Amino acid sequence: xxxxxxxxxxxxxxxxxIRGWLHxxxxxxxxxxxNVRDRRGLVQVVLQxxxxxxxxxxxxxxxxxxxxxxxxxxxxxxxxVELHDATLNVLVPVTEEPPIExxxxxxxxxxxxxxxxxxxxxxxxxxxxxxxxKVQAAITKAxxxxxxxxxxxxIHTPKLLAAATEGGAEVFKxxxxxxxxxLAQSPQFYKQIMVGIYERVFEIAPVYRAEPSAxxxxxxxxxxxxxxxxxxxxxxxxxxxxxxxxxxxxxxxxHHESGLKLLRATKPELPKAIPAMSMAEIHERYSKETNQNTxxxxxxxxxxxxxxxDYASKNLKSEAVFVTDWPAADMKFYHKAQKGQPELxxxxxxxxxxxxxxxxxxxxNEYEVVMxxxxxxxxxxxxxxxxxxxxxxxxxxxxPHGGFGMGLERLTEKFIGLNNVKEATLFPRDINRxxx
Amino acid sequence: xxxxxxxxxxxxxxxxxIRGWLHxxxxxxxxxxxNVRDRRGLVQVVLQxxxxxxxxxxxxxxxxxxxxxxxxxxxxxxxxVELHDATLNVLVPVTEEPPIExxxxxxxxxxxxxxxxxxxxxxxxxxxxxxxxKVQAAITKAxxxxxxxxxxxxIHTPKLLAAATEGGAEVFKxxxxxxxxxLAQSPQFYKQIMVGIYERVFEIAPVYRAEPSAxxxxxxxxxxxxxxxxxxxxxxxxxxxxxxxxxxxxxxxxHHESGLKLLRATKPELPKAIPAMSMAEIHERYSKETNQNTxxxxxxxxxxxxxxxDYASKNLKSEAVFVTDWPAADMKFYHKAQKGQPELxxxxxxxxxxxxxxxxxxxxNEYEVVMxxxxxxxxxxxxxxxxxxxxxxxxxxxxPHGGFGMGLERLTEKFIGLNNVKEATLFPRDINRxxx
Numbered sequence: 001x002x003x004x005x006x007x008x009x010x011x012x013x014x015x016x017x018i019r020g021w022l023h024x025x026x027x028x029x030x031x032x033x034x035n036v037r038d039r040r041g042l043v044q045v046v047l048q049x050x051x052x053x054x055x056x057x058x059x060x061x062x063x064x065x066x067x068x069x070x071x072x073x074x075x076x077x078x079x080x081v082e083l084h085d086a087t088l089n090v091l092v093p094v095t096e097e098p099p100i101e102x103x104x105x106x107x108x109x110x111x112x113x114x115x116x117x118x119x120x121x122x123x124x125x126x127x128x129x130x131x132x133x134k135v136q137a138a139i140t141k142a143x144x145x146x147x148x149x150x151x152x153x154x155i156h157t158p159k160l161l162a163a164a165t166e167g168g169a170e171v172f173k174x175x176x177x178x179x180x181x182x183l184a185q186s187p188q189f190y191k192q193i194m195v196g197i198y199e200r201v202f203e204i205a206p207v208y209r210a211e212p213s214a215x216x217x218x219x220x221x222x223x224x225x226x227x228x229x230x231x232x233x234x235x236x237x238x239x240x241x242x243x244x245x246x247x248x249x250x251x252x253x254x255h256h257e258s259g260l261k262l263l264r265a266t267k268p269e270l271p272k273a274i275p276a277m278s279m280a281e282i283h284e285r286y287s288k289e290t291n292q293n294t295x296x297x298x299x300x301x302x303x304x305x306x307x308x309x310d311y312a313s314k315n316l317k318s319e320a321v322f323v324t325d326w327p328a329a330d331m332k333f334y335h336k337a338q339k340g341q342p343e344l345x346x347x348x349x350x351x352x353x354x355x356x357x358x359x360x361x362x363x364x365n366e367y368e369v370v371m372x373x374x375x376x377x378x379x380x381x382x383x384x385x386x387x388x389x390x391x392x393x394x395x396x397x398x399x400p401h402g403g404f405g406m407g408l409e410r411l412t413e414k415f416i417g418l419n420n421v422k423e424a425t426l427f428p429r430d431i432n433r434x435x436x
Numbered sequence: 437x438x439x440x441x442x443x444x445x446x447x448x449x450x451x452x453x454i455r456g457w458l459h460x461x462x463x464x465x466x467x468x469x470x471n472v473r474d475r476r477g478l479v480q481v482v483l484q485x486x487x488x489x490x491x492x493x494x495x496x497x498x499x500x501x502x503x504x505x506x507x508x509x510x511x512x513x514x515x516x517v518e519l520h521d522a523t524l525n526v527l528v529p530v531t532e533e534p535p536i537e538x539x540x541x542x543x544x545x546x547x548x549x550x551x552x553x554x555x556x557x558x559x560x561x562x563x564x565x566x567x568x569x570k571v572q573a574a575i576t577k578a579x580x581x582x583x584x585x586x587x588x589x590x591i592h593t594p595k596l597l598a599a600a601t602e603g604g605a606e607v608f609k610x611x612x613x614x615x616x617x618x619l620a621q622s623p624q625f626y627k628q629i630m631v632g633i634y635e636r637v638f639e640i641a642p643v644y645r646a647e648p649s650a651x652x653x654x655x656x657x658x659x660x661x662x663x664x665x666x667x668x669x670x671x672x673x674x675x676x677x678x679x680x681x682x683x684x685x686x687x688x689x690x691h692h693e694s695g696l697k698l699l700r701a702t703k704p705e706l707p708k709a710i711p712a713m714s715m716a717e718i719h720e721r722y723s724k725e726t727n728q729n730t731x732x733x734x735x736x737x738x739x740x741x742x743x744x745x746d747y748a749s750k751n752l753k754s755e756a757v758f759v760t761d762w763p764a765a766d767m768k769f770y771h772k773a774q775k776g777q778p779e780l781x782x783x784x785x786x787x788x789x790x791x792x793x794x795x796x797x798x799x800x801n802e803y804e805v806v807m808x809x810x811x812x813x814x815x816x817x818x819x820x821x822x823x824x825x826x827x828x829x830x831x832x833x834x835x836p837h838g839g840f841g842m843g844l845e846r847l848t849e850k851f852i853g854l855n856n857v858k859e860a861t862l863f864p865r866d867i868n869r870x871x872x
Contacts, residue, residue: 039635062833094833121825137590154573162870199475389557389872397498397530434598436825
């Protein structure tokens with residue numbers, strides 16, 4: 001029976017059968033040591049018999065094999081166990097030398113990222129890379145658990161749309177049986193519609209942006225964590241997001257500490273209630289401290305995002321911070337203005353470790369107002385098949401509601417401390433890259 | 437504090453505050469009864485006071501309101517509780533009469549499906565529709581739990597591809613910054629590559645097929661449940677699928693029995709090990725029993741799929757059945773032929789309640805063989821950016837591996853007993869429908 005690397009410690013003294021990939025081979029004091037990689041990690045094997053060493057002649061890293069050997073306690077080996085008196089069985093020989101070495105950390109320097117992605121199918125076998133996407137899988141699990149615990153229903157909404165509804169030019173067009181269709185930039189309208197059914201919904205699925213520049217922050221395809229809930233105000237949305245980030249953080253560090261430490265990640269400091277600062281206050285403080293003048297600007301500059309995260313970390317004991325009270329001028333038509341302060345939008349952005357990771361807002365739920373905003377802000381036609389379903393839902397009765405969208409890859413990047421969202425994407429896509 | 441419909445039974449005798457949508461209104465014995473819908477279900481409210489009844493004058497189903505009232509035990513009310521001495525607060529009035537009635541089951545007759553989908557944003561508020569997608573959400577949760585328990589890692593693979601690799605004409609093309617890209621028909625190659633990293637991977641995500649006909653079985657976009665695992669043989673794949681279907685079945689009927697019963701679903705009979713029949717045996721038995729002659733055919737006819745499910749249900753005590761020993765003639769280039777019987781593919785299809793719900797197979801893991809099959813079966817170029825990453829992974833050492841793909845909507849349809857996969861899709865897409 002096959003034993004996995006992490007199970008060996010329960011078999012000390014016994015003979016075990018393992019399977020996996022040849023991950024490393026080295027000579028030490030006249031002995032040949034190999035590491036075998038399986039889905040849980042590495043097993044160190046000592047080859048004392050020359051016939052066994054001979055079986056590996058001419059074979060490369062990646063060779064698939066099984067090993068029978070005696071499990072011996074050895075504190076210096078991965079998992080504290082080593083196999084002795086091993087006999088090998090080569091299951092799939094690899095004879096071609098791989099184009100990259102996977103047994104030491106791969107370079108993530110900006111100038112080496114293209115190589116990293118080009119050999120992704122192979123490079124992901126490196127244990128640091130493996131750890132990144134184990135953390136990512138854990139984030140999605142934790143995210144869903146959090147939503148389940150808070151009574152959210154999971155939905156699956158279409159990515160093939162009749163029209164681009166979110167506005168902006170960054171929309172991919174498809175040939176749909178001779179007609180034109182577009183790819184969804186977000187599940188925005190669908191998740192709002194679904195509040196009318198389940199009150200609280202979430203979706204974790206791909207979205208598409210025809211982003212024409214290759215940056216460290218954007219891709220043409222990413223996984224969006226979307227949530228939307230009814231019968232709330234903006235404060236509830238802050239609570240939801242605070243709870244979300246804390247839940248994921250605690251889950252990661254409880255269940256994946258070893259992977260995070262391998263990646264030299266540090267646990268972010270997050271209070272139960274993430275602090276909030278208004279955009280005006282951030283502009284003011286930033287301008288005073290840096291001798292810049294951003295007062296009155298409608299958005300935060302990237303440097304301001306870094307500055308305010310730094311400020312919150314030092315002064316508010318939080319590596320995340322909400323930005324509140326956004327100017328209504330740039331509001332989307334489905335957003336809601338603040339009650340009594342129509343010049344401000346009921347919107348919060350969540351910044352984490354220097355960048356925005358989520359945008360949340362209350363949505364306009366009054367049919368007449370949203371119709372007016374659609375015409376005035378978006379120049380939209382209510383009969384457009386892209387807008388119609390949302391308007392139908394509004395006309396049929398929608399409670400006050402709001403939600404947020406968050407990129408899974410950016411969240412992964414920030415939890416681990418990477419520098420480019422693509423490093424946290426298995427097979428990244430941008431204007432220059434469609435393969436592998 | 438807001439109380440949810442399902443929590444009322446803990447507040448009998450007390451005064452409670454509820455919120456939701458006006459779902460039904462009727463006069464009975466001089467009293468006005470209303471049903472209020474929240475995310476958990478319905479609350480029955482008796483309006484004794486004429487001023488309260490007056491507040492609803494001219495208002496339609498869908499009106500958003502809160503109600504304060506006394507919780508009283510009433511076996512005939514939903515959940516066994518009714519609110520008395522109620523006072524209403526209209527939060528969002530609905531004045532326009534909705535185009536469809538949602539307080540009774542919506543017609544799912546083939547000729548009414550277009551209307552069903554046209555008013556989806558509204559019709560989903562009907563409790564039967566709501567139950568369908570609650571069951572679907574439960575299926576995805578159970579599916580993931582099953583994968584987690586079996587040591588699978590969740591992956592997110594790109595849907596924007598450089599080339600159509602699975603073959604066939606049913607591929608959507610995108611304008612990708614002036615170049616051509618395609619939409620993924622499945623995560624096939626990526627999940628195989630990822631076996632080289634995590635051994636066991638799964639993904640639940642949209643896939644796209646430019647299916648040119650509107651059928652009850654196909655859509656242009658659906659949610660695919662994909663799994664792939666290494667160090668296995670075809671028998672392990674049968675075990676995986678048997679375990680999967682049983683796990684989901686037990687989970688659904690344990691946690692969602694009331695919804696399933698509302699939909700008049702019946703619990704499928706499934707033995708722990710789902711029985712298997714070879715294609716040749718099915719052809720032979722079917723031909724004998726029906727006076728057709730399908731012996732030697734390379735596929736099962738739709739009627740044969742229904743027949744064999746019926747046969748298995750009556751004779752093998754199973755509403756699901758594996759079809760094994762497929763002819764190798766139609767094998768895809770990445771499939772594996774049976775050892776010693778190259779005229780047969782190492783493939784199993786899973787039929788459930790009359791249709792195929794999953795296709796599984798062992799994949800060819802020897803680099804030289806897969807190269808040969810690519811050239812001979814697919815006429816493919818190994819340097820094609822669509823094929824290259826898979827071939828790179830094979831060359832770098834891949835264990836025997838296999839996996840399956842299963843449509844979430846078809847699985848939902850069959851568990852519930854619907855007749856069209858689109859009935860189990862929130863916002864279905866086919867050649868004729870891109871909206872809502």
